[in-house]
Structure formats: C-alpha cells, structure tokens
Amino acid sequence: MSDRYIDFANSSIGHRLVGALGLPSPVRLERWQAGRLRPVEGALLIGGGPLAENIGVFANRLTDAIYSYGTEPSLATAWIPGHGPKLKAVVFDASHLVQTDQLKQLREFFQPLMKNLDHSAHVVILGRAPESLSDPIASSVQRALEGFSRSLAKELRSGGTLQLIYVGAGAEDQLEGPLRFFLSPKSAFVSGQVIRLQACDTPVQDWTRPLSGRKALVTGAARGIGASIAETLARDGAEVILLDVPPAKADLEALAARLGGQSITLDICAEDAAAQLIEHLPDGIDIVVHNAGITRDKTLANMTPEFWDAVLAVNLNAPQVLTKALLDAGTLRDNGRVILLASISGIAGNRGQTNYAASKAGLMGLAQAWAPLLLERGISINAVAPGFIETQMTAHIPFGLREAGRRMSSLGQGGLPQDVAEAVAWLAQPGTGAFTGQALRVCGQSVLGA
Numbered sequence: 070m071s072d073r074y075i076d077f078a079n080s081s082i083g084h085r086l087v088g089a090l091g092l093p094s095p096v097r098l099e100r101w102q103a104g105r106l107r108p109v110e111g112a113l114l115i116g117g118g119p120l121a122e123n124i125g126v127f128a129n130r131l132t133d134a135i136y137s138y139g140t141e142p143s144l145a146t147a148w149i150p151g152h153g154p155k156l157k158a159v160v161f162d163a164s165h166l167v168q169t170d171q172l173k174q175l176r177e178f179f180q181p182l183m184k185n186l187d188h189s190a191h192v193v194i195l196g197r198a199p200e201s202l203s204d205p206i207a208s209s210v211q212r213a214l215e216g217f218s219r220s221l222a223k224e225l226r227s228g229g230t231l232q233l234i235y236v237g238a239g240a241e242d243q244l245e246g247p248l249r250f251f252l253s254p255k256s257a258f259v260s261g262q263v264i265r266l267q268a269c270d271t272p273v274q275d276w277t278r279p280l281s282g283r284k285a286l287v288t289g290a291a292r293g294i295g296a297s298i299a300e301t302l303a304r305d306g307a308e309v310i311l312l313d314v315p316p317a318k319a320d321l322e323a324l325a326a327r328l329g330g331q332s333i334t335l336d337i338c339a340e341d342a343a344a345q346l347i348e349h350l351p352d353g354i355d356i357v358v359h360n361a362g363i364t365r366d367k368t369l370a371n372m373t374p375e376f377w378d379a380v381l382a383v384n385l386n387a388p389q390v391l392t393k394a395l396l397d398a399g400t401l402r403d404n405g406r407v408i409l410l411a412s413i414s415g416i417a418g419n420r421g422q423t424n425y426a427a428s429k430a431g432l433m434g435l436a437q438a439w440a441p442l443l444l445e446r447g448i449s450i451n452a453v454a455p456g457f458i459e460t461q462m463t464a465h466i467p468f469g470l471r472e473a474g475r476r477m478s479s480l481g482q483g484g485l486p487q488d489v490a491e492a493v494a495w496l497a498q499p500g501t502g503a504f505t506g507q508a509l510r511v512c513g514q515s516v517l518g519a
C-alpha cells in the first residue's frame with residue numbers, strides 16, 4: 070500500500086502546509102538502484118582515532134571522493150567547514166576515547182558537519198564494546214557513545230541515518246562489509262542501531278555478487294518481504310530456493326522461474342516438514358531465511374487457543390525445529406548463515422499481540438543463544454527486526470493505527486520490503502560472520518522499544 074502522506078508532504082503545497090502546521094514531514098528516502106556499483110555516491114568524510122587508517126585501506130572502493138577532518142596526518146583531502154562539499158557519508162572512529170573529557174571530541178567533530186550533510190546521508194561511529202574493556206572508566210566512556218549516537222540519529226534531517234559499530238578485537242579488518250551496507254542506501258531504513266562485530270575469517274570475494282556460489286532457502290517467499298528477500302539474494306548472486314504454503318503455489322512458481330530458482334510448496338508446520346525439506350536439499354544449503362510468519366491479533370482476554378497456537382507454531386516452533394534438523398542432518402553447511410525474521414513488537418511489546426510478540430522475542434533469544442554454539446563451524450545466526458513495513462500484512466491494520474505506525478519513527482514513514490531484504494542480504498554474506506547472535510532493527514529508529 071502506498072503512503073499518500075509522503076507524496077502530499079513532498080508536493081509544493083503540501084510541503085508549505087505541513088511546515089506551517091508543524092506536522093511530520095517525511096522525505097523520500099534514497100534507495101539502492103539496480104546497476105549501481107559504488108556504495109557512496111558523493112563525498113565520504115573520515116575522521117577520529119586509529120581505525121580511520123583501517124578504513125583508508127579500502128575507502129577508494131567505497132567512493133572516489135574521500136575527505137578527512139580532524140585526522141593527523143591527513144588521510145585524504147582535508148574537508149574545510151563551510152568550503153568542503155556536502156557530505157553523503159561520514160565515519161568517525163571514537164574507539165580511542167577512554168576518559169570523559171575526551172567525549173568533547175564528538176561535539177567538536179560533528180557540530181560543523183551537521184549543516185553540511187547531503188540528502189539521505191549515512192553516518193557511522195566506531196567504538197569498542199564496553200563489556201570488552203577492563204577499565205570501568207573507559208568502559209563507561211565507550212557506553213556513552215550509545216546515548217550520543219541514538220540522540221544524534223534523531224537530529225539528522227532529510228533521510229539521514231546513523232549507527233554505532235563496536236569493533237571487537239581482531240575485527241578491525243572486517244569493516245568493509247558493514248560500511249558498504251551502512252554507508253549506502255541499502256540501509257535506508259536502518260538508524261540508531263548499535264552493532265557488535267567480532268573476528269571472522271571468511272572474506273567476500275566479489276563485492277558485486279557477494280553471494281555467488283551460495284545456495285539460499287527463503288520461507289514465506291511467495292509475496293511481501295519474503296519475495297523481496299528472494300529477489301535481493303538472487304541479485305547478489307545466490308541460487309534461491311523459495312518455499313511457501315500450497316495455496317501460494319502459482320505466485321511462488323512464477324517468482325522462482327523469474328529468478329532462475331527452485332520452489333518448494335510446504336507448510337512449515339507439517340509433521341514431516343523437516344524430513345521433506347532435507348529431502349529437497351540433497352546438496353546442502355548455505356543460507357536459511359526464516360521469513361514465513363503470521364499474525365492473529367487479540368487482547369489476551371479474548372485470545373483463542375487456536376490463535377495462540379497458530380502464531381507460536383509458524384513463527385517460533387517451525388524455525389526452531391527446521392534449523393535444528395538442518396544442522397543435525399549436516400544440510401546447513403559450514404560458514405552458513407541463518408536469518409530469523411523477528412519484529413520490533415518482540416522488543417517493545419504491542420497491545421493485542423501477546424502471541425506474536427512472544428514468538429518474535431523468542432526468535433531473538435534463539436539467535437542469541439545459538440550463536441556461540443555455532444561459532445566453531447563458522448555459522449552465524451541473527452534476527453532482523455522490522456518495524457512498520459508496507460506489505461499486505463500491514464495493509465490490514467486499521468487506518469488510525471497504520472498512520473501512527475508509519476509516523477512513529479525518526480524517518481517518519483514505513484519501510485519497504487526492499488529495506489528488510491537488503492539487511493538480510495548483508496547478513497547472508499560470507500564476511501558477515503563477524504556479526505552473530507544479534508538483532509538488527511530495520512525500523513527507521515522507531516520510538517517503539519527504542
């Protein structure tokens with residue numbers, strides 16, 4: 070369903086009216102277009118501590134317009150406030166800040182930039198995970214980066230986004246993949262997130278087709294977010310296998326044919342679902358995306374056992390059972406990627422969704438608990454938690470709630486299935502083993518559960 074308010078707010082009359090009445094004025098977000106090669110089209114500014122030098126090694130693969138500010142010796146052309154170009158992307162390494170008075174470097178670095186950011190600019194701050202530091206003062210200073218980042222993300226205008234990446238020991242050379250995602254329009258609807266990277270030794274070979282040679286299964290792929298995930302994984306070079314319920318067969322087969330993939334019609338809650346799936350995948354699989362999900366909303370007072378059971382069965386039990394079966398049978402290969410579609414309802418809770426929110430929180434817990442056990446095999450497992458995304462699922466929400474859902478985020482709008490798909494495609498890459506056991510929110514920095 071299209072968001073007519075964005076069209077109105079960006080028309081010439083609407084823009085003036087929205088401004089005069091103090092209404093939210095969401096901008097049209099810049100998104101990744103087919104055929105684009107460079108993650109950053111425009112000026113990239115790099116500054117701050119020692120990790121800036123690690124970025125200097127690959128920065129020319131991100132863009133050809135690299136500037137430095139506040140970094141000595143200068144890595145690139147010096148950016149001069151008021152004279153330099155508008156900035157499309159900014160990276161600031163704050164990992165060296167260990168005392169409270171050093172935090173003022175954040176203000177000194179960012180203040181001159183704030184009025185020089187381009188439309189849909191992407192900002193990344195780097196730090197060290199507070200829990201990894203033995204000095205309580207240094208740990209507290211690094212934790213301060215969270216409050217700063219989440220607040221500054223809310224102050225960005227014109228579709229800007231900002232994330233904080235805590236870089237673990239040994240993960241310093243893993244920054245290209247995350248920066249290709251977080252500095253590009255692929256992360257258009259991700260903002261205010263705090264991400265932890267750890268060491269990982271499976272690099273991406275070809276950045277234009279990072280999933281080349283990998284086989285990916287996507288459940289619930291006939292429509293909505295699942296269809297978009299299948300398209301995006303195929304775009305990035307994966308061989309895709311699309312799964313959905315038998316009534317969705319026609320749509321599923323049409324999409325699989327278009328993407329040159331295979332289709333499996335199967336109810337993931339069927340008694341023999343795991344056995345059937347393993348039989349369909351004799352050569353194994355590298356990427357599993359548990360996207361199939363349903364809602365059956367009622368307040369708990371009115372919740373029927375059928376509504377409760379159906380949601381827990383599809384959303385939580387099936388991903389648990391199928392993942393375990395694929396691992397036990399050796400169908401999921403070493404260095405595999407498991408991605409679970411959760412929801413911000415599972416973080417914030419949502420009236421009328423005790424069943425759904427329980428299932429989605431359970432998925433985030435599954436990723437967190439399973440990740441350390443799979444490290445030895447190089448397998449990562451993560452959750453993606455979308456906020457309000459424009460699909461058939463959200464088109465059924467009553468008008469008032471739908472409007473509230475769209476506007477209650479820093480970006481003031483709902484996301485598109487493509488936004489979730491881009492996050493999944495990034496997590497599916499070989500090099501993204503540095504990121505595991507986490508939940509990545511794709512919610513435009515929704516105020517829910519923030």
Ligand SMILES: NC(=O)c1ccc[n+]([C@@H]2O[C@H](COP(=O)([O-])OP(=O)(O)OC[C@H]3O[C@@H](n4cnc5c(N)ncnc54)[C@H](O)[C@@H]3O)[C@@H](O)[C@H]2O)c1
Pocket residue numbers: 288289290291292293294295312313314317335336337338359360361362363383410411412413454455456457458459460461462463
């Ligand atoms: N749309 C949103 O705003 C939003 C927000 C947060 C999370 N999510 C999650 O993202 C995922 C996709 O959402 P969507 O909006 O595209 O939903 P959708 O209803 O448009 O699509 C879900 C797909 O899953 C399939 N499916 C349902 N039960 C199945 C089963 N038992 N076996 C196999 N396939 C089954 C459906 O046939 C459908 O094709 C879901 O897990 C959902 O909970 C969506």
